[in-house]
Amino acid sequence: MVGALGGAAMLSTGCSGSTGASSTGHGTGTGHGHGRGSADTPVQQTPPLEKYVDPLPRPMTAIPDPSVYPGADYYDITMRQGSWRFHRDLGPATVWGYWARNPRDPHKAIGMGYLGPTISVTKDRPTVVKYRNKLPTTHLFQSVIDAIREGDPELTPDAPPPYKSEPPFPPNINVWNVVHQHGGFTAPQSDGMPLQSFSPDGFHAEGYATLDPSRVERNETISGYTNHDQACMLWYHDHGMGMTSLNVYAGLAGLYLVRDPADERLGLPRGEYEVPLILQDRTFKRDGSLAYTMTQQEGEDTPVVNGKAYPFLAVEPRRYRLRILNASNERFWRLRFDVPRDVLPQPTLPFWLIGTDGGFRAPLRMLNFLIGSAERYDLIVDFSQMPMGTKVTLTNYNAPVHYPGGGGPEISEIMQFQVTKRLSGGGDSTTPPKKLKLPEVAPVEPEPDTRRREWVLYQHKLFGTMTFNAVPFMEPSQDFIKVGSTEIWEYINPNHDAHPMHVHLVNFQVLNRQPIDAAGYQADYERWLDDGRKPEDRPVLANYLTGPPIPPDPDEARSYKDTVKSYPETVTRIIIKEFSPPTGMIASIPGSGAELPATYIHHCHILEHEDDDLMRPWTIVGQDGESGEDGGGHGK
Secondary structure (H helix, E strand, O other), X not given: OOOOOOOOOOOOOOOOOOOOOOOOOHXXXXXXXXXXXXXXXXXOOOOOOOOOOEEOXXXXXXXXXXXXXXXXXXEEEEEEEEEEOOOOOOOOEEEEEEEEOOOOOOOOOEOOOOEOOEEEEEOOOOEEEEEEEOOOOOOOOHHHHHHHHOOXXXXXXXXXXXXXXXXXXXXXXXXXXXXXXXXXXXXXXXXXXXXXXXXXXXXXXXXXXXXXXXXXXXXXXXEEEOXXXXXXXXXXXXXXXXXHHHHHHHOOEEEEEEEOHHHHHHOOOOHHHEEEEEEEEEEEOOOOOEEOOOOOOOOOXXXXXXXXXXXXXXXXXXXXXXXXXXXXXXXOEEEEEEOOOOOOOOOEOOEEEEEEOOEEEEEEEEOOEEEOOOOEEEEEEEOOOOOOOOEEEEEEOOOOOOOOOOOOOOOOXXXXXXXXXXXXXXXOOOOOHHHOOOOOOOOOOOOOOOEEEEEEEEEOOOOOOEEEOOEOOOOOOOOEEXXXXXXXXEEEEOOOOOEEEEEOOOOEEEEEEEEEOHHHHHHHHHHHHHOOOOHHHOOOHHXXXXXXXXXXXXXXXXXXXXXXXXXXXXEEEXXXXXXXXXXXXXXXXXXXXXXXXXXXXXXXXXXXXXXXXXXXXXXXXXXXXXXXXXXXXXXX
């Protein structure tokens, strides 16, 4: 997208200021569906909206049916087109969303129209979900689908030589979908990977899979989730091959909370004082309908929280637990809580970070944080010292899209917390954050012989497709990992933009980052590719390091993550302690556990980059490596 060609901004993490590769995706740096647009075509802009007039919605919680599969909670969820109003001053928009069947009243499905109901589960008690696709067969953003199908060079994945490009979806398919439980410990057949997509009229992608096939129609699939996770906030979202960005933009996302009954003793805010915040950015036409402008620019122009633009939440003067998900397609947010200058000595309300993607961590007092696409942050915010009538504004600053040096629309204000409710329930009996006794995360210490695996964010031409290691997504897995092993993955990013990298199946820890000579590495990597990719001649990363390793950011340190920010002109290292998929049966359903070899994927969670091929499979094999360990792969 536009503005992605400038030099990278200097980062607090110590990244080098040297120039690296060109723009980081199609058109203007974003990837599929995101060309530069035409100078003759004005970019749609949201009409002026009055802020903080709509109350914050809270997604309803789906109700499980424990009678369908003994020992498991069952949900029946349908993807449908519906209507949703994003702001008081906008008309209703056509949107997509998830609706859950209500086992207590089959005539009243649970949902909003936009997004999906929250699925709340108990740790280690499995969940079985039937997903049904009742969406239209014409896409809500059909013009983008048509442009991809017609081979628009700025919208369509273009394989680097010597590989041949393949269309991301069949010529007769405008809509297909699959649901990914993001962050879960899940067998591959229930993971919701792109090649498991299925259409409303029953067309199946080549990797389509379902549990209990005798109980599904052609436009359905059944997935099983172990819930063998720490207490945390996962989420579920569309992962349709080649159109994830458009499907999520239309509304296909929801929260998935894993609860541990033992956590009730911690004294955390609960019930109405635990508030989920799903952050997105959207653009609206004058009639209130959704406008998808990322074919012309980076990001959208209006903040949306839980489906409302600029909402407010009336709060009591007490502690609240905020569960924040960045569900934006492309935008990073740098968040803080601004207060009037006559309320506190400083203009920012401090808060406590108590958890990240994979669950609790030691409490950390903070003033702001940077959250990339798909990351989750668990906060305690204390409004108890705020005088009645105080308005605390959640703001965004110093986070251009694409981060850190993009040129997309700026968004400075997001929502408001209004201290207008009297303290109820006899006062606040929750535990002060500095006294919280949360499970601490022990750092994973690499052994000297811990295997390292390199993933180069490669772009073979200006405004071109980005890939890992110059290999298209559709090529078979080339990275084979022995079951139970520990590995260090190194994301080598010579580009100007940061990328949030998500690894399916596993939690990991951020090990460190190190600045690189981005231009030198890029040039030598290009030369290596042109010379035939001989393994013995591959550029050695150590020769391009320009400074010492940099510790994880404070909010990442000693935290479990499934998504990590790969900063520009930097190698970002993560350590994955154990590659072991869940092999046990779920709810006695045959074939519900993983079998080796088990293939998963990882990808950039800028959804337009993911659709544009910044995504690769990897495979867990037995200890004997019988499936061809490292068969042409990029480990070392």
